[in-house]
Amino acid sequence: MSLQAQIAQELFDVYDNQKIQEITSRRFTQEDMLRWFQPLEKARVFQKTDVGKSAEGKTISMYTLGNGPTKVLLWSQMHGDEATATMALLDIFNFFTQQTSHPIVKSVREKLTLLVIPMLNPDGAERFQRRTAQLIDMNRDALQLETPEARVLKEVQQKYKPEFGFNLHDQDPRYTVGQSKNVTAIALLAPATDGTRADNPVRTRAKKVAAVITAVLSRFISGHVAKYDDTFEPRAFGDNVQRWGTSTVLIESGGWPQDRDKMFLRKMNFVAILSSLAAIADASFLDEDISAYERLPLNTKNLYDVVVRNGRLRANESVAPLKVDVGFNVDEEIDPSSGKIRLSAKIVDVGDLSTYGAFEEIDAAGRDLDAGRIRLETSIPYEDIRGLVKQK
Numbered sequence: 001m002s003l004q005a006q007i008a009q010e011l012f013d014v015y016d017n018q019k020i021q022e023i024t025s026r027r028f029t030q031e032d033m034l035r036w037f038q039p040l041e042k043a044r045v046f047q048k049t050d051v052g053k054s055a056e057g058k059t060i061s062m063y064t065l066g067n068g069p070t071k072v073l074l075w076s077q078m079h080g081d082e083a084t085a086t087m088a089l090l091d092i093f094n095f096f097t098q099q100t101s102h103p104i105v106k107s108v109r110e111k112l113t114l115l116v117i118p119m120l121n122p123d124g125a126e127r128f129q130r131r132t133a134q135l136i137d138m139n140r141d142a143l144q145l146e147t148p149e150a151r152v153l154k155e156v157q158q159k160y161k162p163e164f165g166f167n168l169h170d171q172d173p174r175y176t177v178g179q180s181k182n183v184t185a186i187a188l189l190a191p192a193t194d195g196t197r198a199d200n201p202v203r204t205r206a207k208k209v210a211a212v213i214t215a216v217l218s219r220f221i222s223g224h225v226a227k228y229d230d231t232f233e234p235r236a237f238g239d240n241v242q243r244w245g246t247s248t249v250l251i252e253s254g255g256w257p258q259d260r261d262k263m264f265l266r267k268m269n270f271v272a273i274l275s276s277l278a279a280i281a282d283a284s285f286l287d288e289d290i291s292a293y294e295r296l297p298l299n300t301k302n303l304y305d306v307v308v309r310n311g312r313l314r315a316n317e318s319v320a321p322l323k324v325d326v327g328f329n330v331d332e333e334i335d336p337s338s339g340k341i342r343l344s345a346k347i348v349d350v351g352d353l354s355t356y357g358a359f360e361e362i363d364a365a366g367r368d369l370d371a372g373r374i375r376l377e378t379s380i381p382y383e384d385i386r387g388l389v390k391q392k
């Protein structure tokens with residue numbers, strides 16, 4: 001087994017004891033995050049610096065760890081409802097605080113200085129929404145810098161000029177890998193720096209880091225890693241930070257069956273981020289073949305949350321029945337009366353969905369479907385899906 005594989009396996013094996021046990025949901029506020037950080041701060045393994053304020057006046061903090069010559073900037077949750085990597089970063093801080101003599105910890109601390117902004121958009125996190133309190137997608141504000149949150153990120157990048165960057169997000173959980181029906185667990189991108197998408201030394205170095213992550217993740221979730229579309233987006237941060245000289249990798253956490261809270265993907269982030277930091281620290285990433293990353297199939301959309309297969313649907317009295325599949329996308333909604341999360345299932349397609357995968361499949365072969373309740377683009381409670389299949 002290669003050293004890289006050994007490190008990844010070791011991190012995978014220790015994770016369940018090293019994660020912060022109190023974090024059990026991806027819906028949390030900045031206040032919750034600060035409460036989880038508090039006991040760790042006492043150990044003085046890392047320093048906290050205030051780097052700015054959100055539109056609503058919340059302090060945005062950066063956590064600095066290690067005192068090596070190579071600087072690595074990691075930022076998460078610029079989209080307020082994308083919390084998977086934030087949880088993994090907290091787990092990483094916990095690991096560094098608990099295991100000060102672990103060889104991975106020692107190597108990273110000695111060779112690297114980590115600059116970590118775990119929640120760039122605390123106002124969005126408060127509401128569990130993508131955009132900032134000023135209604136802006138701050139990942140389209142890297143040029144105009146109208147929002148205070150975007151200015152924080154650019155100022156930190158310009159001040160420290162880190163050699164490496166990790167741009168941490170969640171994507172729609174319904175992406176699949178290439179033409180397969182495999183859900184994309186993690187999508188990776190070494191963003192382009194202009195419309196030609198040509199490589200330069202900064203981007204090539206990012207591709208080598210992405211190749212490390214590809215190899216590491218393939219040990220655990222082979223067939224579930226995709227490449228994110230590399231079309232240049234002039235207003236996005238990943239593309240610009242790369243252009244400003246920081247070798248940047250985008251990590252998008254996608255979906256995983258029976259894991260709405262993304263706890264398994266949180267673990268995959270922990271393993272992927274720490275393994276790649278170890279590979280930067282010992283310079284082994286330089287030996288990586290970028291084709292491992294470049295050959296990844298592209299993110300595609302061949303998946304619905306639930307598919308009812310091979311039912312018999314007579315859409316109305318004047319037409320004949322047909323054999324159909326019915327596809328649903330299930331979303332979380334807050335019940336206004338109870339404040340609790342409920343699951344709402346929107347009917348998004350009817351017809352031959354045999355080329356689509358699903359997190360949940362319901363076999364309705366030879367059964368009638370309740371045509372009165374099957375209307376495209378309308379929603380029903382998730383619990384009612386099975387009731388659409390009539391009993392014989």
Ligand SMILES: [Zn+2]
Nearest residue numbers: 079082169170
């Ligand atoms: Zn995002």
